Every structure is written in C-alpha cells, then in structure tokens.
Amino acid sequence: MNSRGLNANVQLRRGRLSLDVTLDVAPGELVVLVGPNGAGKSTLLRAIAGLIPISAGRVELDGDVLDDPAAGRFVDGCRRSIGVVFQDLLLFDHMTVLENVAFGLRSRGAARRDARRAAAQWLVRLGIGELGDLRPPQLSGGQAQRVALGRALAFAPKLLLFDEPFAALDATTRGEVRRDLRAHLATLAAPKIVVSHDPIEAITLADRIVVLEGGSVTQQGTPDDIRSRPRSRYVADLVGINLLRGTLHDGAIALDSGHQITVAGDDHGSTAAVTATLHPRAITLHTARPDGSARNVWLTTVDAIDDEGDRVRVRVGAPVPLAVEITPSACAELRLRPGASVWVSFKATEVAVQPG
Amino acid sequence: MTGPRRRQGSGNAPPLVAIVVGIVGLCAFFVLPLAGLLWRAPWSDVGTVLGDAQARDALRLSLVCSLSATALSVLFGLPIAWLIARVQFWGRGVVRALALLPLVLPPVVGGIALFFAFGRRGLIGQWLDRWFDIQLPFTIWAAIIAETFVAMPFFVITVEGALRGLDTRYEDAAATYGAKRWTVMRRVTLPMIGPSILAGMALTWARALGEFGATITFAGNFPGKTQTLPLAIYLAFENNEPAGIVLSLVLLVISIGVLAAVGSRVLGARARTPALAQ
Numbered sequence: 001m002n003s004r005g006l007n008a009n010v011q012l013r014r015g016r017l018s019l020d021v022t023l024d025v026a027p028g029e030l031v032v033l034v035g036p037n038g039a040g041k042s043t044l045l046r047a048i049a050g051l052i053p054i055s056a057g058r059v060e061l062d063g064d065v066l067d068d069p070a071a072g073r074f075v076d077g078c079r080r081s082i083g084v085v086f087q088d089l090l091l092f093d094h095m096t097v098l099e100n101v102a103f104g105l106r107s108r109g110a111a112r113r114d115a116r117r118a119a120a121q122w123l124v125r126l127g128i129g130e131l132g133d134l135r136p137p138q139l140s141g142g143q144a145q146r147v148a149l150g151r152a153l154a155f156a157p158k159l160l161l162f163d164e165p166f167a168a169l170d171a172t173t174r175g176e177v178r179r180d181l182r183a184h185l186a187t188l189a190a191p192k193i194v195v196s197h198d199p200i201e202a203i204t205l206a207d208r209i210v211v212l213e214g215g216s217v218t219q220q221g222t223p224d225d226i227r228s229r230p231r232s233r234y235v236a237d238l239v240g241i242n243l244l245r246g247t248l249h250d251g252a253i254a255l256d257s258g259h260q261i262t263v264a265g266d267d268h269g270s271t272a273a274v275t276a277t278l279h280p281r282a283i284t285l286h287t288a289r290p291d292g293s294a295r296n297v298w299l300t301t302v303d304a305i306d307d308e309g310d311r312v313r314v315r316v317g318a319p320v321p322l323a324v325e326i327t328p329s330a331c332a333e334l335r336l337r338p339g340a341s342v343w344v345s346f347k348a349t350e351v352a353v354q355p356g
Numbered sequence: 357m358t359g360p361r362r363r364q365g366s367g368n369a370p371p372l373v374a375i376v377v378g379i380v381g382l383c384a385f386f387v388l389p390l391a392g393l394l395w396r397a398p399w400s401d402v403g404t405v406l407g408d409a410q411a412r413d414a415l416r417l418s419l420v421c422s423l424s425a426t427a428l429s430v431l432f433g434l435p436i437a438w439l440i441a442r443v444q445f446w447g448r449g450v451v452r453a454l455a456l457l458p459l460v461l462p463p464v465v466g467g468i469a470l471f472f473a474f475g476r477r478g479l480i481g482q483w484l485d486r487w488f489d490i491q492l493p494f495t496i497w498a499a500i501i502a503e504t505f506v507a508m509p510f511f512v513i514t515v516e517g518a519l520r521g522l523d524t525r526y527e528d529a530a531a532t533y534g535a536k537r538w539t540v541m542r543r544v545t546l547p548m549i550g551p552s553i554l555a556g557m558a559l560t561w562a563r564a565l566g567e568f569g570a571t572i573t574f575a576g577n578f579p580g581k582t583q584t585l586p587l588a589i590y591l592a593f594e595n596n597e598p599a600g601i602v603l604s605l606v607l608l609v610i611s612i613g614v615l616a617a618v619g620s621r622v623l624g625a626r627a628r629t630p631a632l633a634q
Contacts, residue, residue, distance in 0.1 A: 046528075049532050050531075050532070051528050051531065051532065076531075077528075077531040077532050078531045078532070078533075078534050078535055078536050079534075080532070082532060083532075083533075084529065084532045084533075086525065086528075086529055088525075090523075090525055090526050090529045092526065092530075092544060092547075092548075093548075094547040094548060094550070095547075103530070103533050103535070103543075104533035104534050107530070107533055107534035107535040107536070107539055107543075108534040151533065152533075155533070155534065
C-alpha cells in the first residue's frame, strides 16, 4: 500500500444504497468513475470530501488519516485539502468571479489582499483574467466552468474531485472545455477523480476507469481494457461504443487512418477536428455486399467474437476497427468466426459527431 | 360571427360573475376605505397636528419601539428560523406552530399573556421584581416586547421559507473550500437569503409600527411613555380631533412605502415572502 495519493475504503449506507468501495488513486493519476444513476458515485465523492462520514473503512490522503471510524477519527470537510468541482458548479452568485476563486484561500486564513492576488493569477492561467469583476450569472457555460475549476484549484488541494463537471454544458462547449481541462489537469500532481456519464469523457480523460454499480466496484482498468472487455451490460453500453476521431469536411470524416466515413449534417464547408460515436447496435453485418440506404459500406474481417449471453460482440479489423453487437442467432446464421470476411454497413445518420 | 370571439380564447378567463364580485370586493374593502380617509383628511391641519408635542412624542415612540422590535426579531428570529428550517428534532412541528402562533392570535390575548408572564405577579415577572426590582408592564420595554411578540413571526416565516428554499449544496461546497460553519453562514448562507431577510425586516417593522392590542394591554397608554401612534390615533379619534386622521395618513404612507419596498426589485425579486400570502 502506497502512502502517497488517495487510499480509500469507504463503507456506508444511505437509504437503499449500500456502498462498499476500495479506491486508491496515485499522485497525478486521473480516475474516471462511471456507473448508472444511484450506483453511489456522488455519495462516494461526498464521503471522500468529508461531507458525510463513513460507517466503516478508512480514508487516507498523502498518509494523513481523514476518516477512520474504528479509531474514532473524522476530519471535517472544511479541514481537508480537497478541491471539488460540483455538478451544476454551484458558483456563488452573490460574489464576483474573483471572490469566488479567492474563497478557498480566504476561508483558509489568507489575507484578503493575498487571496485576491493569487485568485487573479489563477484567472489569468485559466485564460479568463479579464472576467474577475463579473458575477457568475453573466458568464457563459465554458467561462463558468473555468471559474469553478479555478475555485477548486486556487488553494492547491491535495486531491481533486469532479462531480459530472460537464453535465451543464452544450455539446460544442463540452469538447472545448474537455480539451482545456485535460491540459490543465495534466500539469497537476494531485490525484484526480472525475464522475462522469459521458463515454467520450471517460475514455479521453481517464488514466483508469472505475465502474461502480450498486454500491461496489464491478470493473476497473485502462480505457482500452474496459472497452475491449466490458464485463456488464452497463459498461458495454457506456464505453463499448465505437469512437472515431478525425477531421470533418464536406459531410465526411477523414479518419486518422485515412478512411472516409459519411456522416449526416451540414458543416458549412469548414474543416474541424471531431470525435464521433457509433453504437455497436447501429452496425449491420452481411455476408454479401448490401445494397441499400446505408452510406457506409465496406468489406472487413472478423477479429474476435465475444459471447455475452443474450448478445454477441463481434470485433472487426481494418480498415476501421469496430465493435458490432448482434444476436446469437444472427451470429450463428452468418457463420461468423475469427478470420472470416464480412461486410459492415451503417447509416450516416447513426454517427453522432462532437467537436473535439 | 364567432370567429374573432373564439380567437380570444376564454378557457382561462374567470366567469363574469367572479369578475363583478371581485371588483365589488376591491371597492368595498380597499378603495372606499382609503378614499374615505383621504376625503375627510383635514389637509389644512396637517402642519399643526404634526407640530403638536403629543403627536411628535407618539411618532418618536413608535419609531423607537418598532425599530427595536425589528432588531429583536432579527436577533431571535434568525436562530428560530434556522432551527425550524434546518434542524431535525422531535416536536419541530409544535415549535414551528408556537413560533407562528402570534400571527393568528388576537393581539389583545397576546397582551394579556405577556402580562401574566412578565407582569409584577407574572411567571417570570415576580422574580424580576423581587430580585432585580424590574417592573416591565406599562414601560417602553413593555411596548417593545409587545410589538416584538406580535411582529416577529413575520420575520421567522419569511426567513424560514428562504432557508428551506436554499440549495444546501452551496453550503456543502463552501465547506469543501475550507469554510468553517460560522464563515459558511456569514459569507454564503446569509448573503444568499439576504433579500428575504430584508423583506422579512420590512414586514416585521410595518407590523410592529401598527401594533395596538397587545401594546395597550401590556404597556398601557401613557403619552410620552407608551403611547405609540396607533394608540394616539385611537384616542384622538375618540375625542373627534383632526389628529386622528392626520396620523392615520402618516401610517398609511409608511405602509404603502413598505409594501412598495417589499414588492420592488431590490427586495422582492429574489425574496420569498410567504408572509405576504398569509
């Protein structure tokens, strides 16, 4: 057991939820916590932040014991060095942006002038140096997001927690803010936990994905691990989707591999970096070249077949590696086996394109 | 032709009878009494009346007592509102009902109750008298206590509603940023319910200013000592003096001012004032 970073064993009951989670996060590591509603993600964050006590277990940060019911120890939330970015951000509307960011320093006893100077520097680092005198209701979604980040970072916390940080943003801003956040977080030595519902977020941000279902960890690993071997229906649906990165131009995405994928929608002739998602259910497999409305059709080979009981997950290779979900009967009828040739097809309208 | 009429849509408009009865009610209970007051106002006497020593005393006393009552209501009402809005305890419903009882209790009954609590032979009063030689009834303190008793529930109910409506996650957030309880209250909770606090204060002050029944029962009616404006108005009216109407106008103007302030953007836009709905 390492003594740096976060070492948490959280056990508690709240209503119908019975939480029992062991979670270690190394310094600098970013863990994305995913799970269905009611799985206990937010409760876990609240327990780590010290907003609710655990009933058994132990929470330790950089070797300091924060919560240990057996030893009768509980460090109050306001005495833990943990920066939280909350769902809905929860910026203080009655304060200016600068005062929001300075809040953590002021609460920890910094002199007013020092706190304001440090907060102003943070605003500059986050690229919103000119917004200090505004109030949160005057900000755009992306700006508010940065202020919330600044407020959580300003007092140099030893751990960072994000509870669905992008939930309130529209799709366009999301991509931009996510890139931004990734860049900022990469420079921080503190361990980071991000709760998310968004597969792209999970896959692009995470060093490690931890899946929480029904109050306990059901799977964890690198994004690639999790995506190639989703162990539950929930995980397969969440991160088992196909991610396609490339450049959008003239109604088609030029993938980094060079292959073109036709998508729906007008890009007004501009060229932009995009991430597209394509659900495995939306892809059809054929033994002969299909003739129909699907804009994307090509011949490929079966790499692997995973039987998941009521469904079969087929992974196909070049030119575009994809996961395809079909029924066991379809799999039997097509006589699929690794190495077999197969046609894939999917409609342009099934590809969801996001900037970033 | 039914076309244009149909287009107006009559689905959510009240029936004609309701409109007529509503207008009659407005006239009978709001417009006419005000008109009557203004109609009989002895405008030429306004200067004389307001220059009169007894009226000035009553006005001064009213201001002192009602502002003191407002201050006491904030001092005690804030913790009471906090308690019944935020702390889970057995019998909370009873405590809440108790704190709001003066809203529905006839003020004269309140005055009598205060008398038997703080009077010379009262529950507490006898000990105040015996040990500290303090006699509250028929002093300015009695007037302040009576006004506080009657007016504080307006403050409690307004602030309690605001506290209940406040998203406690903001306070959680403040805590994770290192704010201790006191700091959370000072820098987050109170500013966020600030508009409601101001609205509650305005309502409380207006109610205290107009207090009559509890004051006259518990504090008496001594000019210059416990005779507040409403008492002076009543006495003058009984004796058919013009001062009654002039001083009534003074209170009317103040009331309208309070109502305007509570309803205005400064106080009312973000404030919850359930007391107004009472």
